[in-house]
Amino acid sequence: MPKLIKGDRIIDNDWQFIPADFSDELPQGKLLVPLARWLESRDAPGEGRELAPWIDSDDDVEAVAEEILGAPLIAVNFPMFTDGRGFSTARLLRERYRYRGELRAVGYVIQDQLFYLKRCGFDAFDLREGTNLEAALGSLQTFTVTYQAATDNPQPLFRNR
């Protein structure tokens, strides 16, 4: 079973990622499907399937936010680790739409982004293949102080200085 970081622990990843161009019949099990497919199929996922959406970096989260809040988890895809739109998507889901469920970073996400991802409200991290997860855990604690407010701490430093 592949692994991922959830909170500050390494756990089994029991959700299978279904890419956007997947055209065959869906397998059984827990599936992360593209947002559009999830919107279509969420009410009839089919026998033996549980579905959750992944949002791509160019999906408009504001247009669908109210509909996806009830999903078992929401994944945000990073097609490239340098595509920073997912950071804003996460903050919107957490801060504007008050999403409280699991928010998972998937796709091309690297260890050195963990701290920022966590600050923006992600609590699950499916890092790019080949990452040493034990070593990566430390990157969640790169900094013990921060200047600005974010999802993890709505109070900027200056209010407590």
Place this chain on the structure above:
Amino acid sequence: MYQYDAIDHQLIRQRVAQFRDQTRRYLDGEITDQEFLPLRLQNGLYIQRLAPMLRIAVPYGMLSSAQLHRLAHITRTYDKGYAHVTTRQNLQLNWPNLEDVPDILAELAEVQMHAIQTSGNCIRNVTSDQFAGIAPDEIEDPRPWCEIVRQWSTFHPEFAFLPRKFKIAISGSDQDRAAIQVHDIGLQLVKNTEGETGFVVYVGGGLGRTPIIGSVIRDFLPWQHLLTYLEAILRVYNRFGRRDNKFKARIKIIVKAWTPEVFAERVEDEWQHLKDSPSTLTLEEVERTKQFFTLPAYKDFDAAEADRQLAVAQADNLAFTRWLQRNVMPHRVPGYAAVTLSLKPTGVAPGDVTADQLDAIAVLADKYSFGEVRATHSQNIVMADVEKARLLELWQEAKPLGFATPNIGTLTDMICCPGGDYCSLANAKSIPVAEAIQRRFDDLDYLYDLGDLTLNISGCMNACGHHHVGNIGILGVDKKGEEFYQIQLGGSSDRDSRLGSVLGPSFDQDDVPDVVEQLLSVYVDNRRGDEQFSDTFSRIGLDPFKERVYAKAH
């Protein structure tokens, strides 16, 4: 200037540890080149033509003597004994070893310095006016606001992977000396009719391939809302800025595509969600920050007496008088003046300083200017608080150190990027062109007669030398592997910023000084009274310049 507390120190030490670990993992092959690229860039580290280049942040240009001594030590220990002042008030080392960079950062951290976000697609070092806090025309000191923005933007978790780099500049004076209209965001401090502080917000200015003057998207942003409004702009840009084409990814492209009005509406909509959140600035925080930028212990001087003594010192001393005219600026406190140390003597790459000079600047700063100096966007060093009665003494000390070239604001005080001698992006060399021009125009009487004139040189269209906003702009271009130089006229980066117009076909390197001479002769022949070059250009336009230059060339 701002002083770190335990929290600032902790953050910066943790950054050093982070980059040390990243460098180790990169050298061990655990991080790919592609992944290391943005990580090292966000620490100011480029891989250049000949060696890595490390860009050290100098927040809004402020440097203490202790920092200068440390920088001198670093250039001696880890580099070739010199550094380069950039057009964004930062400092660059041209020859460090990648393996040494974590140690360099650790040395910097000890004197409250770093290289955070000096490159990469993130919010860069905030720049400002080199005369902040002392300029007679100042509305309010911009530096506390720069520091507040610096802290907000440092390791901002949402905006570390923007579509492209992002530059913010703040001006507190009526006369804009920070070129705010050619920044991604330009903030002009103003007071409303009730005397309250706020900002005019410009967005979408920038040079590079597509030079654009910024648009005002808000006439008056009350100071309390500075950070939430910036956050709204950045979020709109992060989400909707183009990422499909590196050359269309700056915020200016989307502002232009949407129109400034539509962009302003989108920001306003976003801001409604962020306004009045805990990131709204408090009076306590502003006061806390302002206390770091209080006035030094000025002595009481009789202004008239100080001026009288200065006049005596000038008597029969033409060289000193010239230096006073060009390198000494007025100060809001009677009996004081600001002095610009010129880093533009002929024969030295504009903005270069040796380790010995860095130490010497520190010594001068301690002796004459309360231990602080400012790096300027025109690549010089300002000593902001010098007693007028000691100007003669300072001038005499500065001369043998190579800082007293009396050319500030003249043709030979040119802005120039490192160009093809160092930079892997450049199409052409820029330093030899600057030197050829300086050698041609070494007659001070002629330079003074020409008056205030900016000549800016960039080695490629990325425009680090700000050629679009020079009265005369020179751009290195590559044609089938050969280096040529295109000339633009009429640019300006002050309050009424304007982009230059292309004169015509480009020139060989050897012809550039002749062409500049012809352009200047057109100005001298056409000027009325004490008109400056840019005024004459505005009045007569491009054609007379074109006619003379190309008539002679062909």
